[in-house]
Amino acid sequence: MFSKIWTKKYTESYSNNIKKLRKVLDEADAVVIGAGSGLSTSAGLTYGGERFEKYFSDFIEKYNIPDMYSGGFYPYETLEEYWAWWSRHIYYNRYIDVPKHVYEHLLNLVKNKDYFVITTNVDHCFQRSGFDKERMFYMQGDYGLWQCSEPCHQQTYDNEEQVKAMVKKQKDLKIPSDLVPYCPVCQKSMTMNLRCDNTFVQDEGWYKAKNRYENFINKHKNSKIVYLELGVGANTPVWIKYPFWKMTMNNPKATYVCINYGEATAPDEIKEQSICIDDDIGDVINKLQ
The missing domain is CATH 3.40.50.1220 (TPP-binding domain)
Structure with a gap:
């Protein structure tokens, strides 16, 4: 055309x-x-450089992650590490002032x-x-929404309260285990509501x-x-x-x-x-x- x-x-x-x-x-x-x-x-929401180093210096030091985008695909060993990354990623790109x-x-x-x-x-x-x-x-x-990782149903969930708790309570690049989010229907782990593959809700x-x-x-x-x-x-x-x-x-x-x-x-x-x-x-x- x-x-x-x-x-x-x-x-x-x-x-x-x-x-x-x-x-x-x-x-x-x-x-x-x-x-x-x-x-x-x-608008200043850069995923690399000074802003990335300011908010993710500990992840950079441990995992040698080059930028925020790459960090979302890193194969973290535990859900506690995975959500320590993602809660911080969400918070600084979704819930603070632009x-x-x-x-x-x-x-x-x-x-x-x-x-x-x-x-x-x-x-x-x-x-x-x-x-x-x-x-x-x-x-x-939307960074502000979670979904079932399966997904077992076509519904999304607001995450602001949980994300802020994760950011506040994380330590040594991990969140407390009791803050790991699970699907209220099938009990599998939750994930981001982002179009990455055919599981997008x-x-x-x-x-x-x-x-x-x-x-x-x-x-x-x-x-x-x-x-x-x-x-x-x-x-x-x-x-x-x-x-x-x-x-x-x-x-x-x-x-x-x-x-x-x-x-x-x-x-x-x-x-x-x-x-x-x-x-x-x-x-x-x-x-x-």
Whole structure:
């Protein structure tokens, strides 16, 4: 459907692209935000470097784990170690304040528009920053939810209280055994509600959010709409990037916007309907305020 060669909008100056983006947002009937990990990185939720070393120095020393992402796949010997890692991972990426105000500034841009958010991020930054929970589809899960590891049933469980207890009481990279979470139905161990394989639980709330998103898309498929893609990489383009391209191509009144540091691209087929900005997302949003 699309050419194999992606093109950056080299012919447009940075300042012209900012002006064009401001104009299309002002004139849009609706805005769909498609967010990937690059948006949270811009907001300060980095998984490596100084922030990782600050919160996980003991795990780094013992296991030589290079970053937070890798730590989630480490083969810990016990559930007490596994949950010591994951409770800390969840806490510092889900329950503390977001380091920078990128999400709040983004909300300022769209709060008076008919908007919807689809995201592969699992840190819940949108809702924590004031976005309407009825206008969001967290398709890949949520750090704030657990599920049965089997799974024996299609239900998720809020974990805030248990996670905070684990963080508070862990010692020597282990939590107390009585804090290890088990499924209330089958008694197998709980796990994260994250889309890693075919055991991912899509509960009632997930399907309701999916339906709301699809209804929004159908409602505005012929509208003057902006598909605002923020920090979505090329590793899993089938969830946001490719659908945004297709919907833009099928609607001559649509505009596709890609803001992504180092990966601001669009196919030739929708070049004239695209605005690509290769810069930090937070910096761009600040210029649009």
